[in-house]
Amino acid sequence: MAAPSLRVVEAGARVYRRTFRASIFSAFVNPALYLVAMGIGLGRLVDTSTSGPSLGLPYLAFLAPGLLAATAMQTGAGDASYPVMAGIKWRKSYQAILATPITVRDLIVGHLGWVTIRITLVTSIFAMFMVVFGATSAMQAAAAVPAAVLTGLVFAALVTGYTARLKDESGLANLFRFGIVPLFLFSGTFFPVEQLPALIRPIAYATPLWHGVSLARGLALPEVGFVANPAVSLAYLVGLAILGGYFAMRMFRKRLIL
Amino acid sequence: MSEPLVEARGLTKTFGDFTAVAGIDFEVQPGEAFGFLGPNGAGKSSTMRMIGTVSPVTSGHLTVLGLDPAADGPTIRARLGVVPQENNLDMELSVYENLLIYGRYFGLPRKEIDTRIKELLAFAQLEERAKDRVEPLSGGMKQRLLIARGLINTPDLLLLDEPTTGLDPQARHLLWDRLYRLKREGVTLIITTHYMDEAEQLCDRLVIMDKGAIVAEGSPRELIAAHSTREVLELRFPPGDEEDRAAERLQGIGSRIEVLPDRVLVYADDADEAEAQVRALGIMPEATVSRRSTLEDVFLHLTGRSLVD
Numbered sequence: 351m352a353a354p355s356l357r358v359v360e361a362g363a364r365v366y367r368r369t370f371r372a373s374i375f376s377a378f379v380n381p382a383l384y385l386v387a388m389g390i391g392l393g394r395l396v397d398t399s400t401s402g403p404s405l406g407l408p409y410l411a412f413l414a415p416g417l418l419a420a421t422a423m424q425t426g427a428g429d430a431s432y433p434v435m436a437g438i439k440w441r442k443s444y445q446a447i448l449a450t451p452i453t454v455r456d457l458i459v460g461h462l463g464w465v466t467i468r469i470t471l472v473t474s475i476f477a478m479f480m481v482v483f484g485a486t487s488a489m490q491a492a493a494a495v496p497a498a499v500l501t502g503l504v505f506a507a508l509v510t511g512y513t514a515r516l517k518d519e520s521g522l523a524n525l526f527r528f529g530i531v532p533l534f535l536f537s538g539t540f541f542p543v544e545q546l547p548a549l550i551r552p553i554a555y556a557t558p559l560w561h562g563v564s565l566a567r568g569l570a571l572p573e574v575g576f577v578a579n580p581a582v583s584l585a586y587l588v589g590l591a592i593l594g595g596y597f598a599m600r601m602f603r604k605r606l607i608l
Numbered sequence: 609m610s611e612p613l614v615e616a617r618g619l620t621k622t623f624g625d626f627t628a629v630a631g632i633d634f635e636v637q638p639g640e641a642f643g644f645l646g647p648n649g650a651g652k653s654s655t656m657r658m659i660g661t662v663s664p665v666t667s668g669h670l671t672v673l674g675l676d677p678a679a680d681g682p683t684i685r686a687r688l689g690v691v692p693q694e695n696n697l698d699m700e701l702s703v704y705e706n707l708l709i710y711g712r713y714f715g716l717p718r719k720e721i722d723t724r725i726k727e728l729l730a731f732a733q734l735e736e737r738a739k740d741r742v743e744p745l746s747g748g749m750k751q752r753l754l755i756a757r758g759l760i761n762t763p764d765l766l767l768l769d770e771p772t773t774g775l776d777p778q779a780r781h782l783l784w785d786r787l788y789r790l791k792r793e794g795v796t797l798i799i800t801t802h803y804m805d806e807a808e809q810l811c812d813r814l815v816i817m818d819k820g821a822i823v824a825e826g827s828p829r830e831l832i833a834a835h836s837t838r839e840v841l842e843l844r845f846p847p848g849d850e851e852d853r854a855a856e857r858l859q860g861i862g863s864r865i866e867v868l869p870d871r872v873l874v875y876a877d878d879a880d881e882a883e884a885q886v887r888a889l890g891i892m893p894e895a896t897v898s899r900r901s902t903l904e905d906v907f908l909h910l911t912g913r914s915l916v917d
Contacts, residue, residue: 353715354682361709368700442696448662449690450713450761451682608623608663 354452358460359467361447361494366468379474381421381479388540389413389483405542415494415570416487416539418476419562422502425472427530429465431522438514442607444606454602458595462506469502470495486570494570500587501562505530507594514601537544538577561586612673613638613765613796614659621654628654628746630820631668631816636765638677641787641797643811644663645804647898647915651820652800655691656769659798660690673764693755699743703753705740707760714761721760728756731786742792748779752786752868759790768789768799772806786810802915804903816907823910829904835909837863839879843872843886843893853893861885866908875905 369397393409437444447457463507476498477491485491496504512525536546537559543551554560568576614636614842620883621629629651635643644652657663658670661677661684672684697706704725711721729735738746742753751771759764771787787810807814808828813833816831817822824831840843841862845854852903855867860874872893876882879898886893907915 354713357712357715360712362665365698365700366706368705375885441691441699442694443698445662445692446696446710446757449660449688449692451686452713452714453682523621565882606662608657 352545354456355460355562357462358447358457359451359463362460362464362469369514377475381417381476384417384484385410385414385479385485388417389485407571410483411485411541411571412567412574414480414483415510415567416478416563417607418473418570419498419501419566420537420539421476422469422473422498423505423559423562424467424530426465426502426504427509427525429468430506430579431513431525432519434461434510434514435511435519435522438605439518439600444602448606454599456511456608458599459600462511462595462598464501465506466499466503468508469499473498473502480570490570497562497565497569500584501558501566501585501592504525504558504562504587504594507598511594511597511601514598514605533557533559538567542577551584558590610638612636614798615671616655616668618781619655619658619665619670621651621658621663622665622666628814628818629658629743632815632817632820632822634815634822634825636796636798639811640765640812641791641799641812644798644800644817645802645807645811645814645907645915646800646817647802647913650802650817652817653769655817656767656798657877658687660767660831661685662899666838668865679713686761687764689758689761689766689768691758691771693773695750695754696751697742697753700741701741702741702760703729703745704738706753707757710757711760711764716761722852724760724762728759731759731789733755733782742770746779748775748782751779751783752777755783755786759795763795765796765798768797770800770802772801772803780806804907804915806901814903816910817905818907824906831903831906832901835906837875838877838901839875839882839888840899840901840905841874842897842899843874843891844870844895845872846894854893857889858886858890861889864909868914873905873908875901
């Protein structure tokens with residue numbers, strides 16, 4: 351099982367070598383823009399505000415690990431949406447792959463394996479910027495990366511399965527509009543979920559991003575700690591990633607093995 | 609005769625209420641070029657996908673290379689070459705990279721792939737384009753690259769689904785020439801097509817499919833001998849004119865008459881003699897063509913419809 355899925359990872363890397371220029375730019379520029387605008391610009395206002403509750407730490411330090419996890423989510427969801435639709439429908443490259451000894455299982459494992467490498471790359475660059483801007487120490491930023499990568503993998507797996515069910519790309523726009531963007535805004539990335547009305551809070555607690563943010567923040571800022579039990583978060587995310595992987599395999603079989 | 613490479617008995621494929629393949633029997637022998645001829649929707653591609661082990665058999669029996677597609681899919685696919693109907697090359701990559709990546713999916717070592725790519729580029733007449741991206745290549749070049757890709761693992765059996773659909777005549781002839789070469793090298797080919805000329809050019813043996821069933825089987829020559837006359841006289845009448853009336857009066861000439869929307873076909877072993885008989889009756893068509901019978905005539909006779917609508 352391992353070797354055939356590695357060939358799918360290898361193919362992903364070869365295609366990426368040809369196309370990385372467009373995405374690597376945003377991988378470097380986005381963290382810088384977000385950390386400057388939100389962390390430093392908005393952060394100055396938040397940190398000097400005297401009314402209302404206080405975070406007890408610089409806003410930049412609070413924000414950065416949350417953004418790290420959210421960036422992983424966006425990368426995972428992004429790589430599992432339009433590119434997967436292209437593989438299934440537009441370019442039919444999955445059809446070409448499945449005509450070889452590669453099975454659906456190999457394909458999904460290899461695809462998610464490659465996306466994991468991509469997320470690792472993007473979040474590592476982000477972590478570097480966190481250190482450069484003084485949001486946390488190098489060791490702690492590095493410790494937060496695996497938590498973010500796991501969060502990204504969960505979304506990659508779930509979105510791959512979701513995309514395989516879609517007839518056309520309009521469902522992808524909805525996924526980002528009604529799924530990824532609200533999660534980005536309300537999962538504790540920009541402010542603690544405790545700021546939300548009590549009625550809505552349980553929804554936030556159920557989202558994978560909230561657990562990912564809690565893990566990343568706890569690891570990046572040991573003095574702040576985890577808002578959720580880290581063992582529960584870890585189990586939840588690992589469980590969802592595995593479940594998502596099986597869901598993706600099922601949907602691929604349904605769509606491609608007719 | 610040696611063990612068949614593909615053997616189907618009562619092979620059936622249904623999608624919900626729709627029966628795409630309705631219990632067909634056939635065998636493909638090593639070294640032959642075997643064809644599925646039929647109009648769009650006849651069940652050719654569904655059959656092809658089952659042979660390619662990417663579509664589960666609904667019922668009936670199918671072995672490919674002596675193995676069971678349901679149990680041994682990856683093992684079978686390792687020895688198959690597949691040329692799909694729709695181009696699914698990687699447009700962002702070069703010709704060379706497309707072949708390399710595909711070879712890697714088969715787990716072939718890099719060195720072996722490199723040697724193989726050199727041979728295949730020469731075969732596909734794409735040596736000069738090796739480093740070029742695939743996107744701007746002509747339709748014929750892309751199709752030749754697809755065939756080269758399908759041969760990367762030196763397959764025992766090459767499946768070609770509508771290999772020349774959408775190509776101009778020159779590109780088609782070049783492609784036929786390449787396939788003919790493969791055939792001479794002993795590669796077993798299975799071809800689906802709705803072009804009777806393609807089937808005649810390439811297939812040693814073929815089955816004619818219609819609505820999921822096989823309606824006839826044999827070599828092109830045998831099929832024509834069994835289901836048509838040697839020659840055909842085509843008569844064209846002015847539009848809306850006495851076509852039907854003429855057809856009535858033509859009864860008795862040749863062995864069979866077919867009235868098509870735009871012409872009347874008289875099946876006879878000697879078309880010139882038939883034309884003399886037509887003129888002797890005082891029937892004056894606008895134009896006449898005498899030609900040899902083709903697989904199109906066989907299909908028309910067996911189903912009452914044309915291959916290409």
